[in-house]
Amino acid sequence: MGGGKRFAVLLCAEDSEYVKKRYGGYYGVFVEMLAEEGETWEVFRVANGEFPDDEQVDRFDGFVITGSCNDAHGNDAWICRLVSLLKKLDSLNKKVLGICFGHQVLSRALGGKTGRAISGWDIGVTTIHFSSSSSKLFSSLKIPTTLSIIECHRDEVRELPPKAEVIAWSEKTGVEMFRYGNHIMGIQGHPEYTKDILVHLIDRLSQRDFIADSHADDLKANMGKVEPDKDAWKKLCTSFLKGRL
Numbered sequence: 001m002g003g004g005k006r007f008a009v010l011l012c013a014e015d016s017e018y019v020k021k022r023y024g025g026y027y028g029v030f031v032e033m034l035a036e037e038g039e040t041w042e043v044f045r046v047a048n049g050e051f052p053d054d055e056q057v058d059r060f061d062g063f064v065i066t067g068s069c070n071d072a073h074g075n076d077a078w079i080c081r082l083v084s085l086l087k088k089l090d091s092l093n094k095k096v097l098g099i100c101f102g103h104q105v106l107s108r109a110l111g112g113k114t115g116r117a118i119s120g121w122d123i124g125v126t127t128i129h130f131s132s133s134s135s136k137l138f139s140s141l142k143i144p145t146t147l148s149i150i151e152c153h154r155d156e157v158r159e160l161p162p163k164a165e166v167i168a169w170s171e172k173t174g175v176e177m178f179r180y181g182n183h184i185m186g187i188q189g190h191p192e193y194t195k196d197i198l199v200h201l202i203d204r205l206s207q208r209d210f211i212a213d214s215h216a217d218d219l220k221a222n223m224g225k226v227e228p229d230k231d232a233w234k235k236l237c238t239s240f241l242k243g244r245l
Helices: 017-023 025-034 054-059 077-091 101-109 132-137 195-207 213-225 230-241
Strands: 006-010 040-044 062-065 095-099 113-116 122-130 146-153 155-159 164-169 177-180 184-187
Touching: 006 025, 017 025, 017 195, 025 040, 025 230, 054 077, 062 077, 062 101, 077 095, 077 101, 095 101, 095 230, 101 113, 101 155, 101 177, 101 184, 122 132, 122 195, 122 213, 132 164, 132 177, 146 195, 146 230, 195 213
Parallel strands: 006 040, 006 062, 062 095, 095 184
Antiparallel strands: 113 155, 122 146, 122 164, 164 177, 177 184
């Protein structure tokens, strides 16, 4: 069914014990959402300096860049190396899907600007609106013009790369999704997350004093009100990555 395609997850985060135990790490969360029969999936822990070499890059049909606790506008050695790799993947016309930090670092690699979100943290289930051009792009998928997605970020794409197009926005974030050519797409939210991962992250953020305990309690109390549209996101992400759009 998958035609023997090969995909790589560029893991930009450290796995927490909870996610390791429950999902086999963030890599496991992505594989669960995106993998189909007959495909090969591998992980490169780029935040630990583990990158594919040129020969390996050629072997993969597509790449997924994960979220991270780091800033996409930071200049850590591995982030600068990742930016170079992403420029190379663009020049090779490889399919690349960036999620959260991945979305931001893709924008940076292609000539856009990222930074702290003007509206502060966005944590919870957010409604995003698709642009009219993206409705055409996704028409074969029969996806509605708005979808709910889990968000957990305090940075954003401030300025799009030249030739990139905004394909979705929300009340808090002007660039929720962008596409660049037919081979690159960024998503600010987390289509792969479950609500229990979000609860776990909210707890970690309050333990580390990134957010106040009272804010964490409010976020958890409000979480039951809207469900993320996981099936629609799965369909959208797999269709893009595998060239079915």
